[in-house]
Amino acid sequence: MFRQRSDLPLTRDLTGHYLAWIVAVMVYLGMLALAVALVLADMAARWETGLVGSLTVQIAPMPETPGTTGAGTAAAPLAARTELALSLLRSTPGVERVTAISATRAAELLEPWLGGTLPADLPLPALIDVVLKRPVTVDVAELAVRLGGAVPGARVDDQAMWLADLRALARLVQLVAFAIVALVGSACVIAVIFSVRAGLAIHHPVVELLHIMGATDRYVARQFEVHVLGLALRGAVGGALLALLTLYAVGHAANGLRGAMLPTLSLPPAELLLLVVVPLVACLLAVMTTRWTVRHTLAAMP
Amino acid sequence: MIRFENIGLRYGSGPEILRDISFMLAPGSFHFLTGASGAGKSSLLRLIYLSLRPTRGSLTVFGQNIDDLSRDQLPALRRKIGVVFQNFRLLDHLSALDNVALPLRMAGLAEAQVQDHVSELLRWVGLGNHLDAKPPTLSGGQQQRVAIARSVINRPRLILADEPTGNVDDGIGMRLLYLFEELNKLGTTMIIATHNEGLVEQFRHPRLHLENGTLTVIPPAGGSEG
Secondary structure (H helix, E strand, O other), X not given: OOOOOOOOOHHHOHHHHHHHHHHHHXXXXXXXXXXXXXXXXXXXXXXXXXXXXXXXXXXXXXXXXXXXXXXOOOXXXXXXXXXXXXXXXXXXXXXXXXXXEOHHHHHHHHHHHHOOOOOOOOOOOEEEEEEEOOXXXXXXXXXXXXXXXXXXXXXXXXXXXXXXXXXXXXXXXXXXXXXXXXXXXXXXXXXXXXXXXXXXXXXXXXXXXXXHOOOOHHHHHHXXXXXXXXXXXXXXXXXXXXXXXXXXXXXXXXXXXXXXXXXXXXXOHHHHHHHHHHHHHHHHHHHHHHHHHHHHHHXXXX | OEEEEEEEEEOOOOOEEXXXXXXXXXXXXXXXXXXXOOOOHHHHHXXXXXXXXXXXXXXXXXXXXXXXXXXXXXXXXHOOEEEEOOOOOOOOOOOHHHHHHHHHHHOOOOHHHHHHHHHHHHHHOXXXXXXXXXXHHOOHHHHHHHHHHHHHOOOOOEEEEEOXXXXXXXXXXXXXXXXXXXXXXXXXXXXXXOOOHHHHHOOOOOEEEEEOOEEEEEOOOOOOOO
């Protein structure tokens, strides 16, 4: 396809040969950076879906006074205070579902930090998982005050609070990833400009001859564009294959982590397709940069 | 066709190498451009084939003042001019056929027509068996013929030849000039730059003579031009 006749002997230039390697490295780095950005966006979306509209209510264990009957007193048994909290939450408008987390499940959640067997007398708080109706209409701060007043030791953990911090962190890392993509693109543009300018300098006598014979700047630029597109395609395909291989290897290694705290690092097919856009954009960028560089340089000729 | 009015030319901040050049060439005329080496013959030709712009004065080519033309308008004018260089300036990586085809491809002619026209012309100049030969494999005379074929392939209205006989012996030089005369008879305006006074004297054409940066028009020896 790119072995077609060229008036300029560009295929003999050593300067151009490095361009394929440069594009390969740029595409590789660009795809990895974009993959990181996409994984983080995906992760943040999953956190959002999983945690927004849900609350956890903790009821702290307190010294009990035998014979105490009022559940609304601090001396009441933990089970009685939990029941009171459950009924209060169920009667709150805007609450979809209220589930008390069993002691066994709570022990399972603590297992990674405290080990397999917990002491029987370890005072554990009662946990209640609350799912709010969408869109969320419940005033969480007001609910926390009301619950705290009615049920001693009750505290509302609004996941949205720490989710906001996680989101901010994810957004920052995403911005860094996009900045890397932009930097890689800029470096690619600079490499193409230098390569094309070197080509124009080396072949100045031929370019001048073509002009004398009536070649337009567009005609000359086309010769460089076809040459650079051939090199960029070669580099882009190589870089893209290596990047996909790396992503597959990282995803495979991450899936193999036992009891991983990490969320899944794989990308859905639509986002994998988005990654493939990187080499295409690199080629397009290389061709457009070539056209601009040639025409800009030739404009200085008579 | 070509009009020079008080043209001056200098390279950068150097001295003026062409001074107050004024002359006019009629369509279909034949002129020799003479002068010692370094007299400015090549620079004058470069002005005509629009590879240089004068530093002062007014230059009109094919009825158009080049000061009024943008860069985008120059290629169309250049395609009306065929240039033969002393060192041929063939592209070594292209075949004889592709070298001669360059002006046609630039003009956007269909590839089938390009092949037909170029093959026919190369056969006419005696290179029918060398269509695919690369210039380094051809002799000096053969390269000269490829260069001439390239300059005439798109039927230019004006042919400029810069020392076309410089790299060939006098016999081939004479035959070359007869070929240019034939082209001139078909209506092509010719300017042949040479420092070979002996060769020029064998033809009855006016001379544009350059000396010390100024130009003198000398009528042909022995009366009217041939």
